[in-house]
Amino acid sequence: xxxxxxxxxxxxxxxxxxxxxxxxxxxxxxxxxxxxxxxxxxxxxxxxxxxxxxxxxxxxxxxxxxxxxxxxxxxxxxxxxxxxxxxxxxxxxxxxxxxxxxxxxxxxxxxxxxxxxxxxxxxxxxxxxxxxxxxxxxxxxxxxxxxxxxxxxxxxxxxxxxxxxxxxxxxxxxxxxxxxxxxxxxxxxxxxxxxxxxxxxxxxxxxxxxxxxxxxxxxxxxxxxxxxxxxxxxxxxxxxxxxxxxx
Numbered sequence: 001x002x003x004x005x006x007x008x009x010x011x012x013x014x015x016x017x018x019x020x021x022x023x024x025x026x027x028x029x030x031x032x033x034x035x036x037x038x039x040x041x042x043x044x045x046x047x048x049x050x051x052x053x054x055x056x057x058x059x060x061x062x063x064x065x066x067x068x069x070x071x072x073x074x075x076x077x078x079x080x081x082x083x084x085x086x087x088x089x090x091x092x093x094x095x096x097x098x099x100x101x102x103x104x105x106x107x108x109x110x111x112x113x114x115x116x117x118x119x120x121x122x123x124x125x126x127x128x129x130x131x132x133x134x135x136x137x138x139x140x141x142x143x144x145x146x147x148x149x150x151x152x153x154x155x156x157x158x159x160x161x162x163x164x165x166x167x168x169x170x171x172x173x174x175x176x177x178x179x180x181x182x183x184x185x186x187x188x189x190x191x192x193x194x195x196x197x198x199x200x201x202x203x204x205x206x207x208x209x210x211x212x213x214x215x216x217x218x219x220x221x222x223x224x225x226x227x228x229x230x231x232x233x234x235x236x237x238x239x240x241x242x243x244x245x246x247x
Contacts, residue, residue, distance in 0.1 A: 005088035006040040006050070008095055011121050016225070016232040017160070020119045022060065024240055028094060028120060029058045032087050039087040041068065043080045045097075049073065056106045063114050064106040074112070077101060085114075093123040122236075130157040130164065131238050141165055141195075142184040145173060153216070155185070160232055162219035163197075166205055174202055179221065187234045196221040 011018060019025060032039065033055040040050045051068035058064070065085075068074050077083060084097040096117035104113035133139045139155035141163070153167035163185075180197040187193075197218040205215040223231075 005093070006038070006086050008040075008042055008045045008084050008086050009093070009121070009123070010045065011095070011097075014121060014123055016229040017121055017123045018119050019122050019236060021236065021240060022116075024122070024236065025096075025117060025120045026058065026060060028122065029055060029063065032089060032094070033058055035089065037087050037089050039065075039085050041065070041077065041083055041085055043077055043083045045084060047083075051077075053112070056111055059116070061116050063116060064104060065112040065114065067110050067112055078103065078112075091124065093121065095121040095123075124160055130159045131235050132157045134238070134241070137188040139188060140186045141197075142186075143180055143197075144182040144184075145180060155187070156215065158187075158231065158235065160228070160235060162200070162217065165216040165218065166213050167216075168213055174199060174216070176200060176202075180218070185227075187231070189237075190230050190234055193227045193230060195223065195227060 031037075036054055038052050039054060041053055042050045051070045051073045053066045053068050056064040056066055078101060081101060082097070082099045083101065084095060087094045096119065098114040098117065101112055101114050104111050106113075133155055139158070140152050141155055142152050143150050143165070151167060153165040156164040156166045158164075176199055178199045180199065183195050183197055185193040185195050198221050199216060199218050201217040203215055203217075205213045220227075
């Protein structure tokens with residue numbers, strides 16, 4: 001039985017997490033290859049049978065895969081001619097489909113080859129992968145409590161499930177599980193988003209050369225599909241910028 005993290009999901013359930021950025025896709029797949037991450041190969045999203053493999057090499061046109069140990073599965077996969085790949089590095093679910101597969105050679109050894117994907121599902125679990133807001137950008141959230149806007153706090157980091165806020169609010173009014181409704185999230189280059197937050201943790205935050213503040217960790221509650229899409233696009237833009245800086 002497949003590890004639950006290596007089971008395929010239905011991409012149509014997560015349209016906001018489908019990336020069609022070739023640079024980001026290449027970066028993610030190259031990381032899988034460099035770290036020798038295990039991947040699961042399925043003939044389709046509905047098949048329970050799978051085989052384990054890894055990415056041997058990737059370029060902008062092809063992926064070369066290690067031949068699975070199960071020879072009968074490999075034979076049937078080549079006959080079937082399509083399928084999907086699933087990986088779960090850390091706390092990120094990666095998945096893409098392929099419509100062609102063939103036997104090939106990589107560095108003189110037997111391998112499988114599939115076309116470079118046109119899109120990849122990049123699904124991150126909240127609280128495990130947070131994208132820091134760059135210093136050159138400013139993101140803010142207007143916090144509302146008891147029907148009144150209290151303060152504009154700086155957003156320090158964000159994921160597709162929550163965010164971190166920096167600043168001072170009346171400590172006695174805040175506690176884990178508290179819902180903050182009618183807040184306004186302002187991300188650079190994006191429209192203002194009406195959101196509801198649930199506080200998960202509050203702790204002191206110390207930064208060199210700056211006054212001490214508090215970090216408020218919160219998760220999104222009842223986020224609209226439109227807001228999910230805006231946040232996902234913003235995180236993807238930050239990842240793309242980070243990738244360009246690494247080149």
